[in-house]
Amino acid sequence: MKNYDVVIVGAGPIGLNCGIEAKKKGLNYLIIEKGCLVNSLYNYPQNMTFFSTSERLEIGDIPFISNNLKPTRSEALEYYRRVVLYFELNVSLFEKVVNITGTDGQFEIETSKGHIQSKKVIISTGFYDIPNWMNVPGEQLAKVLHYYKDPSYFAMQKVVVVGASNSSVDAALECYRKGAEVTMVVRNTEISHRVKYWVKPDVENRIAEGSIKAYFNSEITEIQDNKVLIKSPEGEVEITNDFVLALTGYQPDFNFLKHLGITLKGENSYPEHNPETMETNRKGIYLAGVVCGGMDTHLWFIENSRVHAEMIIEHISEI
Template sequence: MEILEVLIIGAGPIGLNCALEAEKNQLNYLIIEKGTIVNSLYHYPLYMRFFSTADKLEIAGTPFITSSPKPGRQDALEYYQGIARQRELKINLYERVLNISKNEIFEVETSKGKYLAKNIIIATGFYDIPNLLNIPGENLPKVKHYYTEPYPYAKQKIVVVGASNSAVDAALETYRKGAEVTMIIKGSEISKSVKYWVKPDIENRIAEGSIKAYFNAEMVEIKNNSVIFKDELGKIHEIENDFVLAMTGYLPDFEFLKNSGIQLKDENLRPIYNPETMETNIENLYLAGVVCGGKDTHLWFIENSRIHAEMIMKDILNKN
């Protein structure tokens, strides 16, 4: 069986960048991806726009050309998948990694086979596991942890849980397509991280009463035709409801990290790694991208984690 120099788990922007850096340094590599190329971006809301400008999303020195000041989901899909096609990157798609074990080298078991590798890079992001509310009724079909577009919610009574970018986008878009929108927000205000050109819009819609918002509030239960929540005074409310959009964020696959032998620390379950090389407590097992932040998924993003690929390859080459 062929022994790979580098096996990369995840074909997101950072995983692709790691592959390009491995290719540049003439290291034999393979990417294994459970979905399509940049799978998380594919599942983003259809009309999502990035906070970053196009140049901050570029990888491997390849220009990201777009007519918009802020590129959208489709722009990003064209860019990253275009690079994968043009550079003929070695990617196995729709193949899930099941287990990583190590003796002298790594043995990786997937849904389609087994691989041997000297070095592994985990670049799996965080978009696959919703941060659950853990309340009765959350498993009802009316509850959605992913939002794609507003049209299914026209003339419906919608509860949006959360106050970050995804929650604000869902609230505004569904409201403008005729939904009756109520926001249940755990904190005292709309998140400061909300895109600066969107934040005044949601705050004005709340102020004028077009979108109802309960701050310092907490969901208690979801029923077939209603939801129950507690306001900041502790008073219990029950309102009619057709759909719940629980935009409460997402988490890395901590079980996969732990099963791979990676140690996690503090209440945010941040994985242990060397910040100069990105190597974990397991020798030759590296992390790249958002997965490095544990529960704090706002620490790392495309713009500031592109450098991880170069750091990792430098360490691998130094060891060789």
């Protein structure tokens, strides 16, 4: 059985940064990822542009050069791939962590490929794997999608987009420009203030001119094969429909965290950890990245959680 000083669960940007810092300190480490490299970024919409500028997404002091001020998904995928090659990071892809037993200094990690041992464990699993369900009749129909990739798929279709966040607005605009008849269903009174500043006026203008129909203070009550029922301030609305893009957000794998013995606090399920060391209530297990924010997935991004890697590895090295 292989032994490591630290095992890092998740090969997203923050997990990779933890690996870089571990290597700098001369630690024997392994990064384990259940999917492909930077799996969450790979599953982002194909045409996505980051809110952050490229230098705020850099790790390992490696410059991130993009064609425009805001990098694209494809540029980010290529950047992080090159970072892995540059540092020759020890990464195992398409290997899922099933369980972690043992205690600080003697953890045994069961994966889909076998068993390994590690003195310390870092959980950097992000939040993109589990959608926030609407819990309405018909949500299990094949026409309902919680992930959005390419607008061309929805050309000349009647599409309902649920939500008013960045992902919802991007999907609505892109589908509209590919010839879809787009209807947005928004629980709040307006488009979210967190929407990218250069995109928000665009969608608001499309709504104002009637190119995109929007129901505010509204929610879907039922989805059927060829229509959707909407509860709105004007009463129940029934519209003909081909696809529903339920882009209602995502959440960390709380069951996995609870299974590891990590305490979740409050209605937003904040994982218990020391903000100075990132160590959880289970000694020897640390958190890094967006997973630290529980249901408040907007609290941590690549740009403001890169520091977690240095904090964790520094604490591990001092022990």
